[in-house]
Amino acid sequence: MTESDFIIKNYNANLEKGSVKWASPSNIALVKYWGKKKNQIPENPSISFTLSECKTITEVTFSKKENANFSFDVIFEGENNEAFKPKIQTFFERIEVYMPFLRDYHFKIETSNTFPHSSGIASSASGMSALALCLMSIEQELSSSKIEKPYFNQKASFLARLGSGSACRSIEGELVVWGQNESTDSSDLYGVKYEGEIHSNFKNYQDTILLVDKGEKQVSSTVGHNLMYGHPFAEERFKQAHTNLDVLKNALTMGDFKTFISVVESEALTLHAMMMTSNPYFILMKPNTLQIINKIWEYRKQTASNVCFTLDAGANVHVLYPKSETNSVLQFIKTELVEYCQNQHFICDQIGFGANQIL
Numbered sequence: 582m583t584e585s586d587f588i589i590k591n592y593n594a595n596l597e598k599g600s601v602k603w604a605s606p607s608n609i610a611l612v613k614y615w616g617k618k619k620n621q622i623p624e625n626p627s628i629s630f631t632l633s634e635c636k637t638i639t640e641v642t643f644s645k646k647e648n649a650n651f652s653f654d655v656i657f658e659g660e661n662n663e664a665f666k667p668k669i670q671t672f673f674e675r676i677e678v679y680m681p682f683l684r685d686y687h688f689k690i691e692t693s694n695t696f697p698h699s700s701g702i703a704s705s706a707s708g709m710s711a712l713a714l715c716l717m718s719i720e721q722e723l724s725s726s727k728i729e730k731p732y733f734n735q736k737a738s739f740l741a742r743l744g745s746g747s748a749c750r751s752i753e754g755e756l757v758v759w760g761q762n763e764s765t766d767s768s769d770l771y772g773v774k775y776e777g778e779i780h781s782n783f784k785n786y787q788d789t790i791l792l793v794d795k796g797e798k799q800v801s802s803t804v805g806h807n808l809m810y811g812h813p814f815a816e817e818r819f820k821q822a823h824t825n826l827d828v829l830k831n832a833l834t835m836g837d838f839k840t841f842i843s844v845v846e847s848e849a850l851t852l853h854a855m856m857m858t859s860n861p862y863f864i865l866m867k868p869n870t871l872q873i874i875n876k877i878w879e880y881r882k883q884t885a886s887n888v889c890f891t892l893d894a895g896a897n898v899h900v901l902y903p904k905s906e907t908n909s910v911l912q913f914i915k916t917e918l919v920e921y922c923q924n925q926h927f928i929c930d931q932i933g934f935g936a937n938q939i940l
């Protein structure tokens with residue numbers, strides 16, 4: 582597929598109004614996307630677990646209007662929200678060529694998250710994918726023929742990517758790859774459900790998110806990505822992501838926890854190492870992030886556990902472990918790790934299967 586395949590050929594703009602609603606999950610990358618080219622094209626491939634419980638639920642009500650401007654209201658958790666508008670305005674501008682009906686309607690975008698807003702959990706992946714899916718449902722209503730599921734998902738992911746790169750990995754589950762590479766079927770333009778073999782060890786994998794710092798990040802992902810331009814280690818890092826994806830793929834097939842753990846933890850630390858070695862440099866981890874990492878390493882040494890950690894662009898720690906270890910790891914989290922969480926707060930999640938249409 583190329584970009585021009587996503588341009589609507591003909592649609593029936595007579596529809597006066599309607600309403601659509603989707604729930605779309607967050608995702609956690611195992612091989613990280615960090616660095617992008619023009620038009621939200623990633624510098625390297627990434628792969629993520631789709632989550633199950635951490636979701637954004639978005640309803641879009643649309644009604645025909647006369648003038649040719651973009652017109653929309655954003656209601657977040659029941660209240661008018663001006664802060665989200667610039668990001669959505671940019672999103673509309675980027676996707677307009679693929680969604681020419683955007684100027685024909687006024688949109689009321691009502692959205693909420695299943696996780697607390699001030700949790701430090703990035704909501705851009707779930708939020709942008711939920712909105713992209715709603716727009717696809719509207720495209721379906723305006724379209725004279727049925728849009729087949731594969732195209733629907735592909736275009737939803739393609740649009741979501743233009744809102745926020747990682748959002749393109751939130752449409753389907755259980756694992757999604759984004760970014761051209763040698764080891765898997767993939768595209769730079771949208772996320773693709775990972776079709777490689779997944780050993781039973783990695784089925785229903787658990788992700789408990791330890792909320793170390795619920796505050797707003799000091800440096801946004803977009804700024805962080807831009808700092809990969811001219812970064813002294815960028816080229817090596819982009820190559821490394823290809824190798825790591827390849828190695829991880831093999832570990833997923835073989836059920837090889839040891840290799841999985843070493844790739845996933847190394848990816849998390851490399852992501853933060855890129856931040857610490859960019860110009861200007863910055864640190865998003867907090868002292869408690871490091872305390873937790875050390876505790877996990879200690880616990881792994883003392884027990885035969887396969888628990889490991891990953892990080893996104895923030896201080897929170899995602900604790901990943903097999904379903905079979907749920908009781909012991911949760912016990913470990915409660916006795917040894919919650920003290921490092923803000924207000925002892927953590928969220929239990931697991932691998933999910935992608936977004937769901939509600940209306």
Ligand code: DP6
Nearest residue numbers: 610613614745746747802803893894
């Ligand atoms: C660290 O997708 O938030 O979570 O494309 O600028 O919106 P934009 O960036 P974003 O970057 C997230 C990067 C990451 C790693 C990952 O999810 O792969």
